[in-house]
Amino acid sequence: MSGQGSLAVILDVGNVxxxxxxxxxxxxxxxxxxxxxxxxxxxxxxEWHFQHDAGRPFAETRAELTARFPEHAxxxxxxxxRFNDSLGPPVPGMxxxxxxxxxxxxxxxxxxxxxGEFWIPFRQREAAxxxxxxxxxxxxxxxxxxxxxxIYRLALARFGVEAADALFVDDRADNVAGAQSVGMRGHHxxxxxxxRAELTAxxxx
Numbered sequence: 001m002s003g004q005g006s007l008a009v010i011l012d013v014g015n016v017x018x019x020x021x022x023x024x025x026x027x028x029x030x031x032x033x034x035x036x037x038x039x040x041x042x043x044x045x046x047e048w049h050f051q052h053d054a055g056r057p058f059a060e061t062r063a064e065l066t067a068r069f070p071e072h073a074x075x076x077x078x079x080x081x082r083f084n085d086s087l088g089p090p091v092p093g094m095x096x097x098x099x100x101x102x103x104x105x106x107x108x109x110x111x112x113x114x115x116g117e118f119w120i121p122f123r124q125r126e127a128a129x130x131x132x133x134x135x136x137x138x139x140x141x142x143x144x145x146x147x148x149x150x151i152y153r154l155a156l157a158r159f160g161v162e163a164a165d166a167l168f169v170d171d172r173a174d175n176v177a178g179a180q181s182v183g184m185r186g187h188h189x190x191x192x193x194x195x196r197a198e199l200t201a202x203x204x205x
Contacts, residue, residue, distance in 0.1 A: 006106060006204055008161045012170040013112040016189050019088035029075060043069050044079060052115035055143035083118040084125060093192025095129060102132040106204050109135045111155045116140035135159045147178025
């Protein structure tokens with residue numbers, strides 16, 4: 001069957017299409033397990049990184065964090081230029097699923113909480129996949145982050161998709177709830193098998 005005229009599928013990127021964990025980068029640089037755990041817990045925290053997703057330049061956040069942890073200056077400095085190394089392999093089954101949806105002409109889009117400056121080299125690295133998407137909204141470029149309803153409304157307007165005609169897929173329940181709050185259908189992602197089952201039930205596969 002063709003996906004023309006069907007629901008648009010709007011995907012998250014991190015931990016839906018590709019695994020992401022700062023440990024992937026820093027386990028290559030910090031040999032001692034306890035030192036690694038402490039660095040990830042206390043220095044490059046999720047709250048610190050979230051500033052990049054919200055649009056703050058790495059140069060600013062790096063300077064602030066280095067002032068607090070000067071002994072870790074060299075490691076902090078690598079976060080930006082080696083950010084791709086914190087993105088691991090594709091989530092099992094998801095590349096094939098995207099390819100199949102694209103082959104059936106299901107409209108594919110993405111909304112990702114991602115630094116605009118970090119997104120550029122990652123998008124280039126994975127162009128073969130992301131070229132299949134008709135539009136991608138990156139939080140860092142918009143200075144809006146999920147689950148703020150504003151980012152979903154902006155994305156729908158830019159994509160030219162009505163909320164009722166979209167399925168939003170994210171590994172975080174709060175982000176799915178944000179999409180549902182503006183009228184989208186939501187899927188809380190756990191794995192490709194469960195997503196494939198829902199897409200099949202919706203007639204997209």
